[in-house]
Structures are given as structure tokens and as C-alpha cells.
Amino acid sequence: MSSVDSARLQEEIDALAEITEVVPPAVTRVLFSAQDLAAREEVKKHCREAGLTLREDAVGNLFARWVGSEPDLPAVATGSHIDAIPNAGRFDGVVGVLGGLEAIRGLQRDGFQPKRSIELITFTSEEPTRFGIGCLGSRLLSGSLSWEKALALADETGRTLDSWLGDTPYAEKDRGAVRLPEDHYHAFVELHIEQGPILENESLDIGAVTHIAAPAAHRLEITGQGGHAGGVLMPARHDALCGASEFVLALESAAKNSGSPDTVATVGVLQVAPGAINSIPARVELTVDLRDIQIATRDKTWKTATEALEKIAAGRGLVTAGSVINEDPPATCDPGLVESIEVAAKSRGCSCRRLISRAYHDSLFLSRIAPTTMIFIPCRNGWSHRPDEFSSPSQIEKGVAVLADVLAKASTS
């Protein structure tokens, strides 16, 4: 059973958190900022010290490999991200990268010999901060996003990914080699803070992730007829906001009655035009965020809601138009790997339960090319994406220990 050097890992986590665009303890590392690039160098330095073989691809995904005794076999991989949204904390993503490295070092210290190579991946831009799309590196790696679409992505100032990449060390790399084939990895396991309250509430050490929910996001436009709030009598109205309101409730009802407790639907943006106290709403723009772990119930919920919208629009004389913002399929984790987490937790004396990841992770995309799962550890109050995000050294240590066991087992199978 491999050991975890918790003190060293904590020092490395704290040192990485010093590389931030804002005043510590807040961590901001936006894709391709000087700090993002410096943090990558820090991770590379640690990986070199561990004797790992480094490779970077054309979008900046970093691969650090401990070469196994049968290097031609598909490798076992772990990893996460080190980019951070503005004013975030030090653990989101970082626990999976530096913790993944410590899992490898622990196995090395204990004289473990991997048969399959074990690889640590640091994914480019898991956070959507610069280009509005999350998991950029893992999307390209898994073929979930084409280079053509990726290169055209633009930031707030209109600068494209193509242009940004031109100023990085990745400009010269082969873009065709970024996409990895389906048999490239034997398994992928990501260690991550839960970013939710379940493990802490139940005083548990480890979450074995069985599914990763994926959001579908839609934009809707509902157009009616404006007019004077005093002058147009009720029978003559085509009020876009009244129609939108009915739709929001129809969506809520569709999600509640989907037959799955995991369906969630949210209208988080509602823009009313012209937006004056004495003017009948002529047009409403709204967004829908719809998530489930089963694509069938997610899509059925959306169908029910859009059928309701058609009826509402017909009854009120409104015109509707919609577009898809994104629609990623959810992932089911590999049952064998999930069980492997449970077995490892038990043998380490850690309490464990199965969990669903309700947030996006790089694992969602890795699951398309490899058997995948995630190990969750508790974080204080479920808080994440804020400076006071916190998991204790002993909580992290348990996650790393379980990860090491799962990697070791997969690398010899």
C-alpha cells in the first residue's frame, strides 16, 4: 500500500496558489495568462523531479508519463486542471493534478512496478473563462470539438484561440495529433473536490462517481406585440412576458415530472424588451439550463417543454425562435472502476458512497474514449469557485491514497 507525503503535497498546493493574477488567497489563473503559463511550468518541474516523461500537445494539454514495464499497452491516466476562474480557490482541479502526481510518487517510493504506463494529464482550460466554453483541452483530445470550431473561438475582445495559441510554446505542435484514439487509455480516473455538500453532510471520506450529468443549454426568443400599458386592452394583447412566464412554469413542471429525480431545469436569464414600466413586453429572451444523467429523460423534458411553448405561443399569438448553446451527452462511469474505488476505500479504512457529479469535468469528455470514473473528496460546506474553498490535508490524503490504489490495480490489469 503506497504512502502519501501529505506535508509535501500541501506545500506544493500552497505554492501553486501563490501563482495568481489577484491578491492571495484568491486564485485567478485564466487560460494563457502569464500565471496560467507559470503554473504549468511549476507542474512540469515537479513531474520532471519524479522522473516522468513529458509531452505537450498543440492545445497545451500536458502529459507526464511513468513508463510501465509493457509500454505498448494502453496507459492508465489520471489528472485534472490548474486553470481557475476569477477569485477562485486553490483546490478545484489542483487536487487532481498535484494529488495525482503524489499518488504516482507514493507508488514509486514503495517500489511499485506498473505494467501499463501511468500518466498524469493537466488539461488546458477546463474553465470556460476566456472562450466561454469549458473543457477545451479534453474536448479536443476526445474529438468532441473540431479544430476548425475551436480555432474560431473568440474571447471578449474578439481575439481568437488561433491567435492566442500563436503566442504560446504550443504553436509549432501538430494539431492533428491532439485527438487520441479510443484505445489510447485503458482507464481514466480523476480526483476532484466534490463542489457539493453531500460527503461533508454525511461525514464521508470518498465519493465514487457513477455518472456525470451534462447540461444542455438553450436560448429562446419569444416575440409578441408591444404597446402602451394603458392604451391596449387585455383581449387585444400579445404580451411576450406573459407567454415566457407560462413557459418557465411549464419547464419547471416538465422537469419535476420527468420520472427522474436527477432532472433539473433552470431559467437563469430573462431579458424583457423594451423594459419600461408603461410598455407591454414585446420581446423576451431567455436561457434554459437543463441537466440529467440520462440523455433520454433530459431530451424528453425538453420536448415536453417545447411542445408546451408551441401551445402557449399559439394561444397568445406569439412567435418563438430557439437555438442550442450546447448539448453534451452525460456520461456513465465504468462500473469496474467505480467498484475499484469502493474496494480501495474499504481497504484504506475510508468511508465511501456512490455519487453523481452534477458539475462538468474533463472526465465527461475522457469518458468518450476511455473507461472513466472520478474520486470525490469532501470540501468545506460544499463551497467551490471562491477563495475560501477548502479541503483538509487529511481529506486530500485519503483521496490520494485511494487514487494510488485504483491506478496501481488498473496498471496491472
Ligand SMILES: [Zn+2]
Ligand atoms: Zn474542476
